[in-house]
Amino acid sequence: MTSSMIILTIIGMALVTYIPRLIPFVVFKGKELPSFVQGVLQNVPFATLGALIFPAVFFIQEGNLLYGVVGAVIAFVIAFLGANVILVVIGSIVVLSLYSSFI
Secondary structure: OOHHHHHHHHHHHHHHHHHHHHHHHHHOOOOOOOHHHHHHHHHHHHHHHHHHHHHHHHOOOOOOHHHHHHHHHHHHHHHHOOOOHHHHHHHHHHHHHHHHHHO
């Protein structure tokens, strides 16, 4: 692959990533979304986090299924309490670090 081809590939990937993120800002600028849609959109980060966590529960490298279940339960509880996604991830990491040091 030549350097010009690499640069064109990077520019293409940047456009493909940027345009879908730009379109909602342009289309919905100055418009108020219905409360139902706002509620759905507020839950998207947690749904994404769940989609990432759930399969990992069953494919723990150490082979300890309980380790994955503890992490998933803690993440669910913290998210249910209304914490932000970053706090959910950090909380799960802290609890699993403590769990692994005591077990």
